[in-house]
Amino acid sequence: MTEPTLAIVERTLDRAADLETESAVTVLQAARDDVRALAGEPDVDEDRRQELATRLDQRLREVSERDVYDSGLGAAMNPTEDDAP
Numbered sequence: 001m002t003e004p005t006l007a008i009v010e011r012t013l014d015r016a017a018d019l020e021t022e023s024a025v026t027v028l029q030a031a032r033d034d035v036r037a038l039a040g041e042p043d044v045d046e047d048r049r050q051e052l053a054t055r056l057d058q059r060l061r062e063v064s065e066r067d068v069y070d071s072g073l074g075a076a077m078n079p080t081e082d083d084a085p
Contacts, residue, residue: 004034006048013055016063024063032056 012031016024035053038044 004038006035006038006044006052009034009038009052009056013052013059016059021063021066025060028056028060028063032060 009031012027012034016027016031019027032053035049035056038049039046
């Protein structure tokens with residue numbers, strides 16, 4: 001298996017946008033683990049690694065909440081929307 005790099009993790013992050021929720025969460029969690037494993041590596045740009053870790057966490061939250069909003073519960077959770085009950 002190929003050692004993870006920031007470029008590979010970045011491509012994985014982009015690819016996860018096209019996946020169904022369950023698959024996206026699995027792929028993003030694996031990518032997050034890869035980013036964490038790269039911490040402290042001498043040839044890794046730490047600022048870029050931290051930025052990717054933040055983007056992964058944000059994308060995981062977005063994907064996890066995507067189904068809630070798609071099911072209509074999002075309007076109930078955000079009453080400022082026009083279709084809120």
